[in-house]
Amino acid sequence: xxxxxxxxxxxxxxxxxxxxxxxxxxxxxxxxxxxxxxxxxxxxxxxxxxxxxxxxxxxxxxxxxxxxxxxxxxxxxxxxxxxxxxxxxxxxxxxxxxxxxxxxxxxxxxxxxxxxxxxxxxxxxxxxxxxxxxxxxxxxxxxxxxxxxxxxxxxxxxxxxxxxxxxxxxxxxxxxxxxxxxxxxxxxxxxxxxxxxxxxxxxxxxxxxxxxxxxxxxxxxxxxxxxxxxxxxxxxxxxxxxxxxxxxxxxxxxxxxxx
Amino acid sequence: xxxxxxxxxxxxxxxxxxxxxxxxxxxxxxxxxxxxxxxxxxxxxxxxxxxxxxxxxxxxxxxxxxxxxxxxxxxxxxxxxxxxxxxxxxxxxxxxxxxxxxxxxxxxxxxxxxxxxxxxxxxxxxxxxxxxxxxxxxxxxxxxxxxxxxxxxxxxxxxxxxxxxxxxxxxxxxxxxxxxxxxxxxxxxxxxxxxxxxxxxxxxxxxxxxxxxxxxxxxxxxxxxxxxxxxxxxxxxxxxxxxxxxxxxxxxxxxxxxxxxxxxxxxxxxxxxxxxxxxxxxxxxxxxxxxxxxxxxxxxxxxxxxxxxxxxxxxxxxxxxxxxx
Numbered sequence: 001x002x003x004x005x006x007x008x009x010x011x012x013x014x015x016x017x018x019x020x021x022x023x024x025x026x027x028x029x030x031x032x033x034x035x036x037x038x039x040x041x042x043x044x045x046x047x048x049x050x051x052x053x054x055x056x057x058x059x060x061x062x063x064x065x066x067x068x069x070x071x072x073x074x075x076x077x078x079x080x081x082x083x084x085x086x087x088x089x090x091x092x093x094x095x096x097x098x099x100x101x102x103x104x105x106x107x108x109x110x111x112x113x114x115x116x117x118x119x120x121x122x123x124x125x126x127x128x129x130x131x132x133x134x135x136x137x138x139x140x141x142x143x144x145x146x147x148x149x150x151x152x153x154x155x156x157x158x159x160x161x162x163x164x165x166x167x168x169x170x171x172x173x174x175x176x177x178x179x180x181x182x183x184x185x186x187x188x189x190x191x192x193x194x195x196x197x198x199x200x201x202x203x204x205x206x207x208x209x210x211x212x213x214x215x216x217x218x219x220x221x222x223x224x225x226x227x228x229x230x231x232x233x234x235x236x237x238x239x240x241x242x243x244x245x246x247x248x249x250x251x252x253x254x255x256x257x258x259x
Numbered sequence: 260x261x262x263x264x265x266x267x268x269x270x271x272x273x274x275x276x277x278x279x280x281x282x283x284x285x286x287x288x289x290x291x292x293x294x295x296x297x298x299x300x301x302x303x304x305x306x307x308x309x310x311x312x313x314x315x316x317x318x319x320x321x322x323x324x325x326x327x328x329x330x331x332x333x334x335x336x337x338x339x340x341x342x343x344x345x346x347x348x349x350x351x352x353x354x355x356x357x358x359x360x361x362x363x364x365x366x367x368x369x370x371x372x373x374x375x376x377x378x379x380x381x382x383x384x385x386x387x388x389x390x391x392x393x394x395x396x397x398x399x400x401x402x403x404x405x406x407x408x409x410x411x412x413x414x415x416x417x418x419x420x421x422x423x424x425x426x427x428x429x430x431x432x433x434x435x436x437x438x439x440x441x442x443x444x445x446x447x448x449x450x451x452x453x454x455x456x457x458x459x460x461x462x463x464x465x466x467x468x469x470x471x472x473x474x475x476x477x478x479x480x481x482x483x484x485x486x487x488x489x490x491x492x493x494x495x496x497x498x499x500x501x502x503x504x505x506x507x508x509x510x511x512x513x514x515x516x517x518x519x520x521x522x523x524x525x526x527x528x529x530x531x532x533x534x535x536x537x538x539x540x541x542x543x544x545x546x547x548x549x550x551x552x553x554x555x556x557x558x559x560x561x562x563x564x565x566x567x568x569x570x571x572x573x574x575x576x577x578x579x580x581x582x583x584x
């Protein structure tokens with residue numbers, strides 16, 4: 001097992017938003033956490049990725065409690081792409097990607113030959129080689145998201161966390177980002193844990209889906225067991241028709257009305 | 260490459276500023292004579308002027324410039340806010356208040372003013388940090404707590420001055436920041452901390468670069484965000500506190516110099532730190548020279564000069580270069 005969360009309780013502000021979550025992520029899986037607003041999915045991914053401390057409960061990476069490992073050691077295996085990120089006006093794509101090597105650098109050491117190789121590899125993987133000298137600020141939304149993914153790749157991670165990676169992107173960029181994530185998962189065996197808003201995209205790109213409701217896991221399983229009219233009604237308060245996408249071999253739905 | 264060139268220019272600027280500051284005054288001494296009298300003619304009159312009067316003052320000016328601008332550069336990064344400066348974490352107002360307290364209520368202990376100001380600055384910083392700590396100390400909360408605590412100390416200072424109007428006169432030099440009557444002894448108050456700051460910052464530029472990307476990104480890259488932020492805040496309060504304790508409230512440098520340096524050399528702290536060191540030193544040395552010669556033999560506090568020339572120049576840069584996002 002790659003990652004595991006055991007009986008996680010968490011607060012957002014003063015409000016209890018996670019009420020005893022158990023979650024398991026196998027090696028090489030794409031796992032997506034879905035749920036309505038306020039269901040606690042963002043808090044859950046923050047706790048799993050150690051950006052937030054749980055009130056109680058533990059997170060394990062390959063069976064080891066993450067509070068027992070230094071954050072720098074974890075960073076050699078786990079990369080995070082959060083929603084909130086800033087760049088200075090004058091940082092280049094290559095400069096940003098090079099920060100991905102930070103957890104692997106010894107104290108006071110500069111980027112070496114091998115690091116440069118990995119940076120160039122990450123740029124290539126994300127099709128950014130031609131844009132490497134551009135300022136990140138001048139990129140389109142999709143390119144910018146790819147640059148952050150390239151930075152995460154330069155960490156040479158085994159696990160990648162993505163918190164709503166498609167928010168604010170045009171539909172073509174959304175697909176581009178998710179296709180890239182899928183490709184990285186297949187070619188590198190990268191374990192992916194993400195939060196998505198779009199349920200059809202979750203169904204199409206995930207191996208397993210966890211559904212949160214009111215801070216508890218409502219259900220988890222393969223997409224075809226999740227995208228069901230009863231679950232969509234109980235969790236998301238919509239009435240829907242379910243279809244099968246023959247091309248991508250996954251279920252999808254069209255929401256008809258609010259209940 | 261371009262950035263290294265800018266850095267070399269800034270280094271040259273600081274060397275020129277040093278010789279101007281030491282050479283210009285009631286007695287003018289050329290750079291050649293400065294070097295000669297320091298190293299070869301140690302019994303000359305020039306040597307007395309240079310060694311006992313000008314050099315301590317010039318070195319102090321440089322150290323103050325370095326400390327304040329490094330402090331500001333750190334805070335603007337840590338807080339991810341262009342308005343952050345030593346004022347933001349309460350250094351200036353608390354140092355000012357502690358100094359006033361000693362100067363007005365215990366005037367006999369006036370030689371404890373530097374120490375008092377320094378301790379006041381440190382304590383206020385820790386106070387603000389613990390006030391804003393709630394499941395982590397977020398930059399916005401730090402800034403708001405800093406503003407609130409600062410205004411509290413300012414109110415205290417104003418109160419003191421209202422109750423003891425007769426004793427205010429000796430305090431004014433401290434409130435606006437001045438470098439007159441600096442001796443070698445004052446340098447000891449600041450030199451160790453400036454060196455400490457520089458030594459630490461040489462190893463940490465990337466950590467600050469990464470902290471700017473956001474707390475979660477920094478965590479993902481293996482930076483312990485809370486600990487790093489606390490270390491940087493304490494470091495910047497030590498730097499600014501030691502500077503304030505020697506020259507008084509010279510607030511302009513910590514805010515503006517890092518911004519100007521950023522305009523010259525970019526926002527990468529690998530260059531911004533050394534850039535701020537040399538530019539900060541130059542700015543204060545030049546402004547102090549001006550403060551001595553502009554209305555000689557009268558002397559205007561260096562803080563006044565700095566704002567009078569620096570603020571318009573900064574506004575000009577702001578209009579010209581749109582990099583302040």
